[in-house]
Amino acid sequence: MILVDGKRTNRISALDRGLAYGDGVFRTMRAERGVVACWRRHYQKLCSDCGRLGIEAPAEPVFAHDIAILVENRPDCVVKLIVTRGEGGRGYAVPQPTVPVRVAASFPAPSGETSLFRCGAAVRWCITRLGTQPALAGVKHLNRLENVLARQEWSGSEFVEGLMLDQDGNVVGGTMSNLFLLERGGLVTPPIDRAGVAGVQRDRVLEIARRIAVPCDIEAVTPERVMAADQVYLTNSVRGLWWVSSLAVRRWRRNDLTAEFARLLRQADDD
């Protein structure tokens, strides 16, 4: 089901700046039994991302209403929200006034998650690197060609995810996930100030680690450091936290801490 500005339609304006320039932001979330996990955090991130682009985010109840319609129709699903700057003419200058446009859509929930947790994920290195752009780093905006190019490097179901480096050769994360390394009982995650998306689950892992007194550092991560980690985790809001079972020649077995991290991340926190 797709709602555009709250109306049931699958069409948007061909002059929308979301299409013309990727001028907008999005969120992908998991709904279970009609409830979107971490909704307040997602809405806060949506607002903060809109703020980075100078887009006025629609009010929270407007989205809550869209989501209610989506989950009534399909209680267990993936919910995707897009906010664009709205319709424009030609040219990069933002016409005044612009009215932001929102798209809310539901998609089938992914399958195979139990097996993902039990067996871990086969992951690969991507050749496509993330660009260096501090002005947009962290924001989940609609300029995602880098992720598309990286995801085109493989097909089939052998690999769940690909890891991407930045222009300096440091690891930023997966094409659709944030990265954590377990090293001697502590966590490490790469900074997201020059490339990549700062996901809601990344924030939550950092908070959980603090709460349970597991050291967690934000540090540059080389590919060698990933290969040497005791365990590698990937996080996003659709699948939560999962672990990497293989990457190039390296194999991992599930660490004792992994189940605990996954469980804590699954606990509802702010809603």
Place this chain on the structure above:
Amino acid sequence: MILVDGKRTNRISALDRGLAYGDGVFRTMRAERGVVACWRRHYQKLCSDCGRLGIEAPAEPVFAHDIAILVENRPDCVVKLIVTRGEGGRGYAVPQPTVPVRVAASFPAPSGETSLFRCGAAVRWCITRLGTQPALAGVKHLNRLENVLARQEWSGSEFVEGLMLDQDGNVVGGTMSNLFLLERGGLVTPPIDRAGVAGVQRDRVLEIARRIAVPCDIEAVTPERVMAADQVYLTNSVRGLWWVSSLAVRRWRRNDLTAEFARLLRQADDD
């Protein structure tokens, strides 16, 4: 007037990957008396840009037909073409098969060009820098948030264009134009292999310079080098070639070579 896949409509699918990820390319061209200047070059560039993203470009006659409809309605206009990868589901992976979608639209031709040529353009420096991304540099893709952010740095009609630096502090070009410097009778333009768009008119200026035996080098351009140039030119396919009359504290008067470059660029070449 807007055509989506040749049909007169101003709506596209809300699931189009052009919206979701900026997964597509575009062209902006000038039509005069029903003829799009440099159409064959534009079509070649469209195909080559599509190729960089792994999108199959629609055939030339398909676009020619769209354009014929647009210019019949409005013979003097700006024509914009978009090719997206087409509709997708959720996720970066490209579904197989995908059917590219094309949007063709006409917009009013810009005014004030004679005065732009006579008086030159007031130009400013942008704070927003272009990201470093060799995998996408040169391509006129739909991921244009950097340009949008830069163009948001000013409003009003005082400045025609803003110049953007790359992450290393070198000048790449304007938010919507390529840059040339005139230095002791020769031209210099920045490389477009790490950021920026390699415009059709940039290629043409390089060719014209070769033809009339004006040296033209592709070299890194610092802001200081711009300020010290004998003349600064900007080029795009809507306005051709124009000259910069002011940038920060620097003022220029029109150089004798400027009229000649503008005239040569206006000559129809390949159609």
